[in-house]
Amino acid sequence: MIVNVAKPMEELKNLLADYRRVFILGCGGCPLGCETGGPARLEELKAELTRADRSVSGTQMIDFLCNKALVGAQLRYQVPALKNSDAVLVVSCGVGVQATAAMIDLPSLPANNTLNSQGMQGLWPSVERCDGCGDCLLHLTGGICPITRCAKNLINGQCGGTHDGKCEVENTRDCAWHLIYEKLKALGKLDNLKKLPKLRDYRNWDVSDRERHTTRWALEEDQLYQAPKAVGKQ
Amino acid sequence: MSKLKEALEAGTFAVTGELGPPKGVNIAAMMEEAEKYLKGCVLAVNVTDNQSSVMRIGSLGISAKLVSAGFEPVYQITCRDRNRLAIQSDILSGYLLGVRNILALTGDHPSLGDHPGARCVFDLDSVSLLHTIATMKNGKDLSGADLQGAPKELFAGASVTPGADPVEPQLLKMEKKVEAGARFFQTQAIYEPAKFEKFMKAAGKLKIPVLAGIVIVKSPAMAKYMNEKVAGVFVPDEIIKPLSAASKEDRPKVAIDLMAKLMKDLKPMCQGFHIMAMGWEKYVPELISKAGTA
Ligand code: SF4
Ligand code: SF4
Numbered sequence: 268m269i270v271n272v273a274k275p276m277e278e279l280k281n282l283l284a285d286y287r288r289v290f291i292l293g294c295g296g297c298p299l300g301c302e303t304g305g306p307a308r309l310e311e312l313k314a315e316l317t318r319a320d321r322s323v324s325g326t327q328m329i330d331f332l333c334n335k336a337l338v339g340a341q342l343r344y345q346v347p348a349l350k351n352s353d354a355v356l357v358v359s360c361g362v363g364v365q366a367t368a369a370m371i372d373l374p375s376l377p378a379n380n381t382l383n384s385q386g387m388q389g390l391w392p393s394v395e396r397c398d399g400c401g402d403c404l405l406h407l408t409g410g411i412c413p414i415t416r417c418a419k420n421l422i423n424g425q426c427g428g429t430h431d432g433k434c435e436v437e438n439t440r441d442c443a444w445h446l447i448y449e450k451l452k453a454l455g456k457l458d459n460l461k462k463l464p465k466l467r468d469y470r471n472w473d474v475s476d477r478e479r480h481t482t483r484w485a486l487e488e489d490q491l492y493q494a495p496k497a498v499g500k501q
Numbered sequence: 502m503s504k505l506k507e508a509l510e511a512g513t514f515a516v517t518g519e520l521g522p523p524k525g526v527n528i529a530a531m532m533e534e535a536e537k538y539l540k541g542c543v544l545a546v547n548v549t550d551n552q553s554s555v556m557r558i559g560s561l562g563i564s565a566k567l568v569s570a571g572f573e574p575v576y577q578i579t580c581r582d583r584n585r586l587a588i589q590s591d592i593l594s595g596y597l598l599g600v601r602n603i604l605a606l607t608g609d610h611p612s613l614g615d616h617p618g619a620r621c622v623f624d625l626d627s628v629s630l631l632h633t634i635a636t637m638k639n640g641k642d643l644s645g646a647d648l649q650g651a652p653k654e655l656f657a658g659a660s661v662t663p664g665a666d667p668v669e670p671q672l673l674k675m676e677k678k679v680e681a682g683a684r685f686f687q688t689q690a691i692y693e694p695a696k697f698e699k700f701m702k703a704a705g706k707l708k709i710p711v712l713a714g715i716v717i718v719k720s721p722a723m724a725k726y727m728n729e730k731v732a733g734v735f736v737p738d739e740i741i742k743p744l745s746a747a748s749k750e751d752r753p754k755v756a757i758d759l760m761a762k763l764m765k766d767l768k769p770m771c772q773g774f775h776i777m778a779m780g781w782e783k784y785v786p787e788l789i790s791k792a793g794t795a
Contacts, residue, residue: 418610419581419621423628424674426607427662427689430732436610448670460673465629465681466585466643 269297269360269397271379273308279356280319282376282406286354288324289316290345291378292367294332294359303379304358312356312378324352332363335393339370349373360384361397361405361412368410369395374454376406383474401471407459409450416443422463503601504573505545506656508773509685509710515773516794517575517687517712518543518785520567522558531563532570538782540572542789545602547575547687547775551582554614561595568599575658575687576600579608584624585633585643592637596652604658604687605630605678628674628681631657635682658685661711662733663700664693671733672703679707687775690716690727692736694766701770710772717760717781717788720752721745757784761791768794 274282283289291309298304306328313323325348329341342349349355354374357364360381368375383399396415404422405412414420418436425444428435432445451457508515518539523531539546546567550560564574576595578588592603607627611619625633633643640651659678665671675686691697691713704711716734718724721744724736740759747755764774774794778785 418612419607419623419626421607421623421626423626423677425670426626427660427665427671428609428732429665429670431666435732436612444670448667448673452669457669457673461677461680465632466625469624 268300269362269384270382270399271298271301271303271360272382273303274378274380274403276315279312279315279378283316283319283321283354283356286321286374286376288322288351288353290324290349290352290355290373291316291326292332292342292355292357292359293326293328294357294363295328295330296333296359296363298359298379308358312358316356324348332357332359333366333395335366335370335395338366342370361399361403362395364403364405365395365397365410365412366393368405368450372453374406374456375410377403379403380471382471399472399474400467402468404463407463408447409454409456409459411443411447411450413443413447416441416446418443422467423465424460424463502654503545503656505575505602506684508544512772514768514794515544515710515712516542516789517545517547517773517775518782519547519549519775519777520563520782521549521552521779522560522563524555524557526558528558528563528566532566534782535567535572536570538785542786543776545573545575547577547604547777550577550579550606550608551614554581554609554611554616554619556614556616561591561598561600564595564600565598573602574600575602575604577604577606578630579606580623580625580627580630581608581611581621584622588625588630589633589637589642592634592655593648593652596655601654602656602658603634604660605634605683606660627659628677631659631678631681631683638682656684657682658687659683660688661686661704662689663691663697663704664689664735665733668700668703672700675704676707679709683709685710685712685772687712688714690714690731690734690777691767692718692734692740692763694763694770697767698770712773712775713764713767713771715760715764715774715776715788717756717776717778717784718744719756719781753781753784757788757791760788761793764788764792764794768792 293304293309309326356376356378357367358378364375364377380401380403381397381399382401398415400414418434429442434440434442548560548563560577564576567574605627611621634657638655640648661675662671721741724741727734
């Protein structure tokens with residue numbers, strides 16, 4: 268399961284500052300286990316956003332947002348509502364936000380910060396990766412993660428090494444900042460680049476002990492599974 | 502006080518050179534070349550920081566050596582090898598040793614160099630490094646603590662690739678660099694005046710001195726290599742053809758003439774040149790006088 272926590276409401280209002288009509292998309296996987304998603308959170312967000320003078324153009328839960336094929340298939344039914352939206356607020360981990368961004372041509376904004384991946388139930392990532400940096404930037408980068416896709420984890424834009432849209436490290440690897448630039452240009456959001464924080468706080472990247480355990484912790488602690496360890500000790 | 506700063510602020514055309522430190526402690530040959538060919542010829546000398554991710558003696562040490570030999574160094578700092586503690590600390594050390602100019606760079610990825618298995622740092626990048634320098638000039642460190650003596654006279658610059666395609670991401674980042682405290686730019690090598698002119702038009706609103714990067718093309722093979730491997734650099738046929746036609750002995754002369762002509766074309770568009778001779782330091786005085794920038 269991927270551990271994610273809700274971004275504070277103030278931050279969400281901030282990152283929604285430019286968007287009036289918001290579609291809320293929820294993942295039915297990990298966020299349910301983390302209690303940071305699911306129908307109840309979607310309702311809560313809808314109420315909060317309505318109070319904050321936004322119109323919520325629709326809501327939908329999809330089983331696993333990390334599965335792009337599923338996201339594409341399910342969102343087909345929401346095309347009319349999406350046409351009436353300025354942005355999609357995605358209630359999931361970083362992979363879900365990236366997968367959504369790859370399937371639609373609207374800004375996809377993260378409602379959560381992702382901390383850690385433990386166990387992999389339901390997780391179906393493609394090229395999208397999340398490193399649990401704890402301070403998700405996807406709302407500013409067109410839903411493309413600079414932390415995992417840029418070879419230098421740069422957050423302030425393209426380095427001097429890009430060549431024909433590829434990364435200086437491997438000429439078959441897309442330059443993350445080239446992709447981000449193209450996506451932001453298509454969304455008309457190039458000024459996002461000026462809003463990126465200059466410095467990162469790497470403390471958020473560290474994982475607390477509680478979040479290191481998998482959902483199977485009960486099994487891992489079970490006598491049956493502990494037995495080989497005890498044998499090893501003898 | 503930085504002479505480079507004085508010149509650029511007064512609107513004087515400025516020419517800078519560059520030295521690549523050797524791998525090891527024997528710097529005699531490098532210093533001799535600097536004395537013979539760069540002294541009095543260029544206003545300031547850049548010192549590269551583990552250039553191309555190849556381990557060499559450090560840019561801080563060589564910059565300090567240059568200060569004591571009567572040169573004005575431009576201390577290049579990359580973010581590849583050091584985190585924010587080490588970099589801030591090095592900036593202070595450099596200042597203490599008389600270094601006033603810094604060129605803030607992100608740095609190449611380690612996988613391109615001679616220690617490809619090294620872990621890359623990139624705690625800061627070019628933009629946040631410029632922000633760091635500006636913060637320190639104001640008497641604070643990145644944690645917000647007061648400095649006991651601020652490096653007030655630092656003069657920070659950055660790099661840009663005018664030939665990048667598309668060039669807009671470079672321009673956007675250039676703007677971020679100016680906002681973060683860059684006061685001059687030294688560019689990647691330029692061989693196409695028309696493309697550069699377009700770039701300078703777009704960059705004009707930033708009102709910042711730009712030193713056009715000059716890398717002497719020594720041979721057709723070097724041109725081919727640059728066209729294939731160096732991002733945002735294109736050596737056109739007008740330069741490759743005469744070089745291919747020239748005999749090996751004549752090549753340096755032909756190369757210098759070609760570069761001098763290029764510099765004459767570029768001069769009205771920029772505020773200075775940054776000459777990266779890469780082993781051809783001995784031709785720098787001739788190049789500068791032929792280009793009419795002495
Ligand atoms: S910015 Fe990238 S690594 Fe950080 S939480 Fe978002 S998707 Fe994950
Ligand atoms: S080329 Fe692009 S992806 Fe590669 S390190 Fe530079 S900015 Fe990052």
